[in-house]
Amino acid sequence: NAGVTQTPKFRVLKTGQSMTLLCAQDMNHEYMYWYRQDPGMGLRLIHYSVGEGTTAKGEVPDGYNVSRLKKQNFLLGLESAAPSQTSVYFCASSFTGANQPQHFGDGTRLSIL
Amino acid sequence: GNSVTQMEGPVTLSEEAFLTINCTYTATGYPSLFWYVQYPGEGLQLLLKATKADDKGSNKGFEATYRKETTSFHLEKGSVQVSDSAVYFCALSSGGSNYKLTFGKGTLLTVNP
Numbered sequence: 001n002a003g004v005t006q007t008p009k010f011r012v013l014k015t016g017q018s019m020t021l022l023c024a025q026d027m028n029h030e031y032m033y034w035y036r037q038d039p040g041m042g043l044r045l046i047h048y049s050v051g052e053g054t055t056a057k058g059e060v061p062d063g064y065n066v067s068r069l070k071k072q073n074f075l076l077g078l079e080s081a082a083p084s085q086t087s088v089y090f091c092a093s094s095f096t097g098a099n100q101p102q103h104f105g106d107g108t109r110l111s112i113l
Numbered sequence: 114g115n116s117v118t119q120m121e122g123p124v125t126l127s128e129e130a131f132l133t134i135n136c137t138y139t140a141t142g143y144p145s146l147f148w149y150v151q152y153p154g155e156g157l158q159l160l161l162k163a164t165k166a167d168d169k170g171s172n173k174g175f176e177a178t179y180r181k182e183t184t185s186f187h188l189e190k191g192s193v194q195v196s197d198s199a200v201y202f203c204a205l206s207s208g209g210s211n212y213k214l215t216f217g218k219g220t221l222l223t224v225n226p
Contacts, residue, residue, distance in 0.1 A: 033213075042202065042217055042219050043202070043214075043216045045213060048213065092156075092157075099164050099206055102159075102214060104157040106154070107155075107156055
């Protein structure tokens with residue numbers, strides 16, 4: 001039972017480079033989320049999706065784009081990476097409806113030099 | 114807006130000690146409350162939840178009671194083990210977007226043998 005799988009697990013980029021983080025879930029969840037986790041900041045929501053083909057901005061969306069072309073996948077893109085985007089990124093998914101728990105992947109550790 | 118405040122860590126205890134991690138919240142409406150746990154190198158896992166006032170969530174020996182009058186959801190365990198060493202996050206969902214979570218900053222717990 002894979003749950004939520006994030007690819008890659010680690011990545012080092014140079015400032016200005018671009019990359020895409022992939023999240024895949026096999027639980028048929030409607031909702032998906034991208035967070036970043038920084039020391040002393042907890043988790044902050046970047047973007048989220050309430051269904052295939054939909055995306056919406058979260059708390060800290062600047063510098064990121066997302067796409068949800070298939071229900072099971074949620075992609076997070078960095079068009080021009082900046083050192084401030086060095087962080088651990090988590091993807092999560094959940095069923096529809098109020099107060100459903102979110103299921104998290106193991107994270108992607110991203111360093112921007 | 115919604116916010117969660119949890120006690121600053123790190124918290125260091127000896128095995129079999131009593132644990133309390135304080136969590137208070139500010140929210141519109143009637144939030145649902147969650148505790149998530151993050152073990153080293155992993156994503157967050159739901160530990161327990163409570164969806165209405167006076168509910169008690171429990172799991173793996175951990176408990177938390179939803180106290181509306183004090184806007185609190187403190188996490189407790191009577192006897193901690195080394196394997197409980199992790200980061201604990203308090204979170205809530207509330208309002209019209211009640212599938213989105215607002216997290217506290219996390220509390221690092223270390224249990225020594």
